[in-house]
Amino acid sequence: MVSFAIPENQLKGTLPPTIGLTLPNLQEFYVGDNEFSGVIPQSFSNASRLQALGMDNNNFSGEVPASFGRLRELWWLGLSDNSLGSHLPNNLDFIAPLTNCSQMQVLGLSTNKFKGVLPNYVANLSSTLSNLYLGGNQISGNIPSALGNLANLIVLGLDLNLFVGVIPTSLGKLKKLQALHLDMNMLSGKIPTSIGNLTQLFELYLSDNKLEGSVPMKIADCHNLQTLDISNNRLTGEIPREIFLLSSLSTLFTLSHNLLTGHLPAEVGKLKNIHTIDLSENNLTGKIPETIGDCQVLEFLLLQGNSFEGTLPSTLASLKGVQYLDFSRNNLTGEIPKDLQNLHSLVYLNLSFNDLEGEVPNDGVFHNISGVSLAGNTKLCGGVPKLHLQTCSETRSKKGKTKGLKLTIIIVLVASFFLFSIGFIMLCWRRSSQRQTTVMLPKLSVLSKISYKRLFEATNGFSSSMLIGTGSFGSVYKGILDREENPIAVKVLNLKQKGAGKSFIAECNALRNVRHRNLVKILTCCSSIDYKGDEFKALVFEYMSSGSLEKWLHLASNDENYSTGLNLLQRLNIAIDVASAIHYLHDDCDQLIIHRDLKPCNVLLDNEMVAHVSDFGIARLVSNTISSMNGQTSTTGLKGTIGYAAPEYAMGGEPSREGDVYSYGILVLEMFTGKRPTDEIFEDDFNLHNFVAMALPERLVEIVDSSLLPREAEENALMRRELDARNNNNNIGGTEIEIEVGLGNQISAHLWKCLISVLEIGIACSKESPNERMKMGNVTRELQHIRNAYISIENSGQGRRTN
Template sequence: MDISNNNFSGEIPTSIGNCLILEYLYLQGNSFHGAIPSSMASLKGLLELDVSQNNLSGSIPEGLEKLLFLEKLNLSFNNFEGKVPIEGVFKNIGAVSLIGNTKLCGGIPKLQLPECPVNVKKSRKSIGFKLAIVIISIVPIFLLFSSFLVWIKNSKKKSPSMVSTLELLPYVSYKELYHATSGFSPSNLIGSGSFGSVYKGLVHLEERSIAVKVLNLQQKGGSKSFMVECNVLRNIRHRNLVKILTCCSSMDYNGNQFKALVFEFMTNGSLDFWLHQGLDNENQSRYLSLLQRLNVAIDVASAIDYLHNHSMQTIIHCDLKPSNVLLDNDMVAHVSDFGLAKLLPIINDSFEKQTSTIGIKGSIGYIAPEYGMGGEASVEADLYSNGILLLEMFIGKRPTDNMFKDGLNLHNFAKMALPEKLVQIVDPILLPREVHEAPTAIVAARKYNNGNEIQVDVGAEGISNLCQMDPNLHKCLVSILEIGLACSMESPKDRMKMKEVTKEPHLIKSAFVDSTIHRREFRRIQV
């Protein structure tokens, strides 16, 4: 963790002791004050710690000498005072830097610090000493009584899961957002849904583009959606999750309640736009290549894996779909829109489940089948949505396409065609020109055995074009679609596990890239 040479101030939070696998911590060149928290002694795996050039004070925690793996400790140019420990890293003069702390004493002789003064005990207790005893006796009683009053006050409030967490985020005013979005002008509207609208804004002082999600508080659950999204976003940090900048809970110019979330603006819009609206007559180059789609698949899987397995608390997104996957300037995917997210209870079950919806959780076409039968939100349901998203990315059809009726759906459509009839279902943009121009397949839903079987009829013309598809491209497309099928199985227990979902796209991409490089080198040798 490196946050050196910034303008951070305040005390180093004691919660740093919870980062148990932290190995390198660089805090130098800031304006931190106060003491080094004793909780740092919990960082048993710490290798390097640099807090130099701050305004820290107090004594050096003795717990630091118990960090067996600490190899470098820089405490220089602060206001530390008192005795320097002599064990652990403090034994090695080359591993510790203490310069610029004029009030330190003791330590190993090689440090050449002055000896610490010896306190001489007096035979008779002074008045000051007696007064200190009285104060020490009274203070705990006072603190205990104050804590009891605070506990009584808090017990009358709502449960912790419903208490506003907005105080933990920086505020922005309605006026600032109003001006940034030109009065929430329709020309700045970039998206809308049941829980609100998203506007593009510009912070003039920084010339920075932002995305402002204004909650529709008239919609049932809108206010709760705001709270859920705040609770989720304030605790998560991942390169493939949309980053919240701030929030606003205020009144608009008409005296109505106003709530909004402010995010980083994603310059390349949503994945849905690129899959279904990105190709037009004016700009034929606006489409996603195979490698770009593989990268998006990897990014989305990484984000969901983080939410399920690596965040402080297991988070279920509940509404994963292409319109909720945003692309930044480098075409890196960011999962967004946590208004429906569900937080699972932590181990001791002290955190109340919360969700922003009643009834159906998610969007039609991407909702796991078990939701229709009253099932609870689960990580397996997110996997189902991810599977449908994968199939949509590489087939180019929404799960709500008009062709999917009479028992035919996106999952079955892909399953029946793989692997022999891949060319008839894959997004034509991903195919070489000679295969792309083959006659389109005739797909018909036919019912046999009381509707239990659906068959795909394919026009005989153009089948020979399959042989023109590069075998490595064919293998890549079949492999990624098989992941989509494995994730979107009807039964939750049959779906692919998250560990494989994050690993397999990497392997597929590597194999395809290696084969492409090898093929190009072979062609150069032939020339």
């Protein structure tokens, strides 16, 4: 056999164009894992006896030679991890000649720049084809149902593309299939039950799509399944118990970031060979079953972001090899099992934001504060000093106090007579003074207060140099209470504004019980008289050192502090932060709170660029709106800002969740296009929503903020806009001169998909009809899905290779 193989030698340069003529009897040629560039020589077709051609992981570009179709003995063609297809708008036509290679078994074309619609004649490839790799490209359209005719397929990789539509039921005919990769696309609809016919399947990856419906019970018929990943979709309903009976599951079982409900069944203990279970970010309820301790080889258990309740299973201590446990953001109660400190392999334990109580162990993972998170559990005590938890002495003293319970009961009984008498006297007094108290403003109850003098000194006499913002209900100043303390933000209410006094009380009451990492936290308040003898009311908030989102989006050229701007990941994180805060106000507070004036200047950033929603000066608890405002709901400024306010508000509509969603949608569109909704180009019925909706998807590059694009795409987008201006075409229409500014070699597939998906959310939130807008809970999940997909691709390096 004539063979030429020089893999992994860091060789550079191009291949000789006459290589096939020079080696006419060549049967194997492998130069994978080098740094060769240029085009693939057409002359390979002259080596008519060629059986294996491996050129993976180089820098080859251009077309796949159509002449490869003359290599009738070729059974392996490996061209993955190159830059092939980078210069053509639709470059999958080379597949047609390859159908003549009747011996083809392995066709590797993944991680290139192929784009266009996958043609149906892909099913005409050799009947002997066993491995088909097309992942990591920019292939769009539907997945051809004809793929089900490739009966000998063992591996089908279509991941990380732009496929849309449903998963063809015909894939259920691939009875020999062992690995199916459809993840990181834009597939929708339900998971077909025909997947249950793939009884030889080892790996099933359907994550990072838009799949809906329930998890098919038929997946349990895949008796050889080792990896099941259907995370980051829109699945609903309960997890079928039958799937937990798949003893073959050993590598990964994840349904995270969906909308699943119901309990985690006791059958989870049947997964005795599983390495990772990830059911995080769903709506699962009930107790975590004790049978989880039967998963003896489990190393990663992720259940965060659900509604699990009850105590932590004591059987967790049986997981001797577990390394990573995350139960955060649930409703767990009771004490932390002390035996968890004996798990020597455990390096990370997150129990934050539950309702756990009792003493925290001192050894094992609990000794390493970087490996344990207990935030949001106010009843915990003890632990190592660096955790800064309260001591447990009070808890222990309660046991001693129970010894005097009988004495306490006797004292209470004796005192009850006197209390009854006092109560009768107080009742009479209250009746006599009822008329007087009804005209007084409600009190601030338990909120701690600060004096006017301290605030006056902290803000240098409310100096203009300390002013950081103004609004319809007052001004905000930066202040320093003490030299060693962190800065504060002092919101001084304009008491000349109608309803301001009531606004102050309403805002205090609304904020005192509101706790969310993405809401600006109220520290204290002041209700006093200033040095002029006038009434003074102010709120004191955390100071956000990085300023407002407004400045980061629009003042980058004018302020050196903001000269770097915001990158794509930062904007994604901010969008998620704001969505999480509004979702909390709408759905997770004790009472529904409508913000009413969501806009970039009301989104503040801390020193870690975490977003915090601010300005509840116009917010009201909806249940108290009518009574507290006495019909003043139409006061100027109470229903938002022009450009951000929902259209129904202009027609007298009441503040609503849907109104906040509209404002959020406009904010998202502004974040990713860099255009304000009040820019001059928007007039009459042409607004920011229409500007984006009319442009997608073909003209994405022209409307997106240029700082988010590669330089080449930015330059071409600028050229296109200049041509539009010359042709007096100010809308997002076409021009007489066509310039390729969309997908292709200017913007990678994963960046294109990320931007399109985010802008589609902005459009869906800012629809004119309130009933058609998204729910904030769904918005949060969708954005987390988009961010996770983007990060995973960037971290894998695939995103860089497709640029």
